[in-house]
Amino acid sequence: MSNPTHHARAEGHYSVLVIGGGQAGLSVSYYLKQAGIDHLVVEKNTVTHTWREQRWDAFCLVTPNWQCALPGYPYRGDDPHGFMKKDEIIAYLDGFIAQVDAPMMEHTEVKRVKQRDDGVYAITTTQGDFTADQVVVASGGYHTPIVPRLAERLPARIVQLQSSAYRNPQALPEGAVMVVGTGQSGAQIAEDLHLAGRKVVLAVGEAPRCARFYRGRDVVDWLADMQYYDMPVEKHPLREGVRDNTNHYVTGRDGGRDIDLRKFAAEGMELYGRLDDLRDGQFHFAPTLAANLDAADDTYNRINASIDGFIAKHGIDAPAGGVYEPVWRPQQERTTLDLDGSGIAAIIWCIGFTPDFSWLDAPVFNGRGYPAHTRGITPIDGLYFVGLPWLHTWGSGRFSGIARDAEFIVDAIREKARERASLAAAVAA
Template sequence: MSNRNHPARAEGHYSVLVVGGGQAGLSVSYFLKQAGIDHLVVEKNTVTHTWREQRWDAFCLVTPNWQCALPGYPYRGDDPHGFMKKDEILAYLDGFIAHVDAPVVERAEVKRVKRRDDGVYTVATTQGEFTADQFVVASGGYHTPIVPRLAERLPARIVQMQSSAYRNPQALPDGAVMVVGTGQSGAQIAEDLHLAGRKVVLAVGEAPRCARFYRGRDVVDWLSDMQYYDMPVEQHPLREGVRDNTNHYVTGRDGGRDIDLRKFAAEGMALYGRLDDLRNGQLHFAPTLAANLDAADDVYNRINASIDGFIAKHGIDAPAGDPYEPVWRPLEERATLDVETSGIAAIIWCIGFTPDFSWLDAPVFNGRGYPAHTRGITPIDGLYFVGLPWLHTWGSGRFSGVARDAEYIVQTIREKLRERETLSAAVAA
């Protein structure tokens, strides 16, 4: 994949420079090409690198294939309600890459971006220096893995890795595996290990969950009909706060199903509350397990109840549905676990990432490193973001919604360019 689209002109000036060669950056390139706007996509690794190098072997989509709607390249397979596996996802992305044929410089890490007094952006990379009239950040928001400092004090014999480095159960040493965190990655990795017969110790976080199927259909299909995926962030009950939410855990594995941590516990998985500390060889956990399981189930049932309301309101003929009832409850909150006697041989940290835009010299970031913007348009003239979670809607960081965001950004870019052309013509006259 390396340098497959390396342009004849590398260093130099462009109307638009895009940082990030994932689905967001390539989507922006698609619309820029349609508009006839010269541009360059700069990618630190290779295009769609994250999908190729940071997904485990059994990875599959958690949303149905019909939601794969990259610009000009919708899903055309024969299983729209299925869930593409890793190799199928990569084939879909390869087709999209060829379809866009973006002007890309790969293996070009951006070191510094600054806007000059004349409004031009200067971009220093490991492959040279560029300038651009407008600048689009499409590098996502998952940059630096979160690993707690207590990890430094664990015995050296324990293999530690972040979720992006996990591949399969066979690659881990014999013994128990501790998974910390139960967002989408943590819950699915814990399931992958559990299905392989590994002893799993799971530190359960506050992530919500949802049903895979309810009342005869995929929950995603119901929510789409309810127009949830079209809801802009400013209309969400949490407003911008929804951007901090952990994704609901569910899976598309084996045709799709719920992930029920209580069922795993009944089958032998050891569930604990939030991991808090390591002292004197003992892992310490907060007494949050029961509350976290109950809260996840409450979200599950609330989503289903909203579907019930939609069905009733519209008189839809659908099979009956019942609220989820727990199949297992913890008898007690286990507060500690001895590292040596537990048999833990590996720990997988699945507690997320923090953004790192330290290379971008622009006064648009809040205290958590997140940019201020309205639908990707920042207060700084000519500076845009795309591909972030809930940039505009639920699908902004996904295959389903990034096209809408990219098109909107490019429309804004076109308007800026026209304004400048008009101003330049007026000055020349």
């Protein structure tokens, strides 16, 4: 569904302008409509395009379906503990889009947002100019793919893709494939290639991992019972530092399982440490493989140990647990790999994205380009963010927690509108 039924006028003034037509922007629209607040959602591409255009063919959720809880539209299928595949996710989103029926302008890029002296926001877009009393930025934080400069030195015969452009193993040329990075995308893409029988060279980063199932249940179910997903960022041990964390790698593929890079290595995948450089026809890697694998396993075991403690504290009858023991260890740290001798025909960069809010003219950003806010409310009057990782809780950037954040922001919008109306009435009197 790329054309919402409720189209908006091309220009004008709105009480609220929402920038971004993903699940965050649509969730804000849902609550704005409930509150009777006029608004416009502006989307640079097409509604929920990221799920449609930036996911590989075998993509599936890594959290169980029951956590799909968009506002007024919870998962209604018959497999709550399963993991929706790409086409099922799109169908779920299409249903949500139809329900919200947001006032939407697609293919509309925001070029500049600036608050005027009178407090009204002036918005310049490729489809006209608008004004709004308040603005919600719901465009996410993953805008510009990160590709290192060493990529420029690779020969033209090497096909290079960023993770968002990867689709399937068959679309790549014959030969080995190097995957750089082991966050959720890197680990799952490496698995996808490995299962297809491709030779994979994997540059392992510092991402942690977790178990899929432990002591008879999905780890997500245990953590939900432990109220981990309700923990606000200010109560997390890392505080706002948790926003910089890489997501744990695990998969929902084929009903869900662990991703164990050691097991892949035992089956023939070549693992290296962090990719540092390309010189004299050789890749150079940092000697970090053993440490990165050990750190990922430590996190895996630490999460399981917290579940053990919860089970013991509450006297829950559950199957026995245990500690993960490595099934493979690197005999030595290999720090170089000859490009020509490796047979590498393609490289997939899975090292993340950087935010780009250059169009937003507001003094709310830190040195790394991230906005300062408290639960999405910025220090600038009438400016909000929603849909960012750990905006408030673990689920803030996911289907599971966006409803709570969107409702909170709309409540703040409504209160701000009341304050302004009261002030205007007092001045008029």
